[in-house]
Amino acid sequence: MTLKNDVLDEIARIRETGLREIEEATDATALEAARIRHLARKAPLSQILRGLGELDPAERIRIGQAANTTRRALEDALTQREADFGPRVPTAGVDPTQPGLRPVRGHAHVLTQTEDRILSIFRGMGFSVARSRDVEDDYHNFEALNIPKGHPARDMQDTFFMSENIVLRTHTSPGQIRVMKGTPPPVRMVFPGRVYRRETEDASHLSEFHQVEVLYVDHGVTMKDLKGTLAYFARSLFGSDLDVRFRPSYFPFVEPGAEMDIECFQCRKRGCRICKQSGWIEILGSGMVHPQVLREVGYDPETVTGYAAGMGVERIAMLRHGIPDIRLFYENDLRFLTQF
């Protein structure tokens, strides 16, 4: 009995020291030395295994199992470490530390990526995508959107004119008119596009930028749908745990009008530089489509209602990626473009 326990202890010791030596080996020589010490023909473990035949059957089974398990454990550990110190140039000619021959791959512009993300959230909710003209007439850009001549809202968006009647669209909203005039309700669409305003250029203003317009007109669409859909959109884009709030705002083509803010994802409402200490970040303008607009496109505001929203793509991209200056998008420096 004593003998048997001694042998088992010995095996455990071999296992412990052997594994440690294999683990601690720093090069192929040290590893080979460990192998010779513990697994070579004259190693103690090999001798134990060779002597099994002299033991009585019960002991043979117990000691045999322990010795064999240890031998396999040592062999496995050795194999593992051998990979680390393998020959420098194996037959395949591969240096594992040398990078592969990578195919070149370009990037989508960060504005496109942002636009895609916005569109795909709405697509998933059944909105289809349409694009509209950049050069618009006064009717589609203003008149049909309940912004008659002399309206103060024409003040807010300083406009580029090609002629008295032709303008560069100041928002993506003319797309609403063009689509609704050609399609009976329901309409559930998003309109991405470039818009133009006469602005003094600085880190947050450019005379050209991008918007995405959202429009849903159907039977029984209410302000609750507006809030639900747009809040879902904002949370999908910025984080599902963020607070969203709506507050009244004025756009002539919607009534009631609403601005949507999200809780500042940087400071969580405590106030920081990004949210200008307010704790909230303005994301989009929205509202229930004005009955005057519905009438203008030949819809009956008594039977259908709807909501519309518009957001700036640059602004959202700047917020999501921490981009400090809107002009970076249009400089197209590859060192900028390839970051995204």
Place this chain on the structure above:
Amino acid sequence: MRFSLEWLRRYVDVNDPPRRLAERLTLAGLPVDQVEAPATIPSTVVVAKILESHPHPNADRLSVCRVDAGQGELTIVCGAPNARAGLYSPLAMIGTALPNGMTVKEAKIRGEKSQGMLCAEDELGLGPDHDGIIELEPATPGTPVAEILGTGDTFFEVDVPSNRGDCLSHIGLAREIAALTGRALRLPTFKVTPGGTPICSAFQVTVENPDDCPRFTAHLIRDVTIGPSPEWLVRALESVGQRSINNVVDVSNFVLLETGQPSHAFDLDRIGTGRLHVRLARAGERLTTLDDVPRELTPEVLLITDGERPIAAAGVMGGADTEVHDGTKNILLEVACFKPERILRASRRLRLETDAALRFRRGVDPVGLAGAAERAVSLLAEISGGTVAPGMIDVVDPAILQPRRVRMRPARVNVLLGEDLSAEDIETQLSAFGFQIPSRKDSVWEVGVPSWRRDVIEEVDLIEDVARHRGYDAIGERLYNGSGTSAPIQPEERSRDVARQILRGFGFEEVVTRNLTEAAQAVRAGLDEGAVNESFVRLLDPPTRAEEGMRVTMIPELLSVVARNLRHGQTDVHVFELGKTFHERRAVAKDVGLFRDPSAETELPVELTWLALASTGGDVPPSLERVTRPGGFVGFKGAIEGLLHARQVDAPKWRFYNGLRLVPEGALEVLAGAVSLGFAWEVSPAVRDGWDIPRPVYVAQLRLDLLPEENGKPAQYREPSRFPAVRRDLALVAPEGTHDAEVKAWMTAQAGASLVSIELFDEYRGKHIPAGRVGLGYSLTFRAMDRTLEEKEVDAAIGRIVSALAERGITRREG
């Protein structure tokens, strides 16, 4: 607009802390951009009297002052231009932590000791002014400045929406606060004691354009004394950033900030005619405005005249001739309302933005106007000591005084908001804003609209006020259940996605460039000047030369991107953009090719959507870590063909320039069948020089909307042959200039049905090839569907091909 909390408190009780009030207003649609809490001036900022002031020996703009700060004399170095002996000013003593975060330390400034800091307004957080140190009334040196200054007032910067002109005044905002917080509004009370000859017998007003000027009132105040305003008035104006001028002008400004109603005081004795006449200006008339600028008038400007000459630009600014001055005795006070559009045009034309014009553009209250006039008159009499003549001249279109009613069905509130509000709730909320509901039980209400709410025109406007009063937070959220209704991707969107993915896979980076450009850029890129100018859509009033109109080609912008990135040290640049070009309709109207208009539009300029590419050629440093792109024009063309392949164009046809518009000579056109898709060319060295690009550059523009779409039919299976292929290489010698497509066509014609592909694998000149000829290596693959081809069949085909080619001067190379 900047609002003072103390001023607002004249009209409404405010118990909420300022930040809470700001949030309440923001959530009610009057966003407060900034709350300026009262400045707390540290107790170590004390009154100091400047005893002496000398120029700093080592600095031009600095002075060295000896000051009495109560506890002895100190030496202070000061940069303010107004530092002078005898002045009392706030001194921040050593160790003071200023509101802007700075701590005052004893310092040597250019060699002179400074034992404190004399402060400007901004340094104490009292206002924005940094022009000079604050000039205090004389006081005992050493007195803490906080005891003298520091109003304890709070200011709100409110971004009043453009439809809420009624909130561009302290009473207007107070009214809103009262409605939102359920408190009473207190309007100012005042009394006028008239005397002397009634105005009607002394003066006359006529209005030629009642449409532009629906109401014009005038009051007369006699025997006024022009002088400084009382302290309360000066303080009130200064608190919101306006400077006091004299008692008459100050009253006019005060009433504007209080009621939102502009007014204008004329010196009665300078109006020689005893009458005013309102009419549109005539071309060629001139008026020198209060700011002493002579201005050319046009019929867009509404004028107040004395019957003969212009004396004021109505609603914008008064004239210098009839201005109130120190010796003015009698005043005519004009309080009127003008059509917003007229004032908008006039102020644009005159390039004059005034507080009055802003209020008129947003619309003033035509009924409340009379009250504002009375208020101004009573203040003028009180402050300037004059006597108000009995009566008021009131030229008015009676229609605008009619109470307005808007039809509303309370049930619609719930239809639009998706809520379940009772008629009683709705009535409560509307009443808070001053709307009158005759009978709540009716299903249709004729709601009385207060005269100042010019923004309320129809039912939805009232519905918004119901929602606004409750707060939008009170409205629930219903998440649209969109499961299973994901919208199909439109073909154009698919084209965009495919193009982007393929080109990115080829290592092209996507860029986004500007549409506004100058016409000359296109000419610099090698396009015909006449064609460019004919096509170029111009802005009427471009902000800069570089933004004079819309691009007719995308190439110049891409060349700029290439040049910029090469300058930044990129070794090679491959970019693409999905964008538009714009063309005058008459220039491309008849185009049947690449520039034909895909839309049904007939009036507006043509907009075309393109996929544009630019790619540098030349040597690229070798790399073992990055696959080197196929170089040269062939590599560029290959990328385009790879893209076309993804759009089911397996065999695009390329040909030389054939009179395409807006493409330089020597460009290649690419077609799918007979349909032109776009063009590609190598930029000429001369054009490259213009952009300072030292390497070859290849560019292309493809019409995105003309790239074939998937036609919707699933591709049909074709069984591949189970029999082995036979490959034969043919080494040929052909005359220079032989086209690959011709050679392939000739071979195909002779090869028979079992030829499955021909591929060019070699092209060389030089040794063993005579001058004027080129060696071509083609690999031909034969395979039959129904059997293993026999060698002799293939040999026969090759024989036919070789003899057919020989007839065209192409010989098989020996050996």
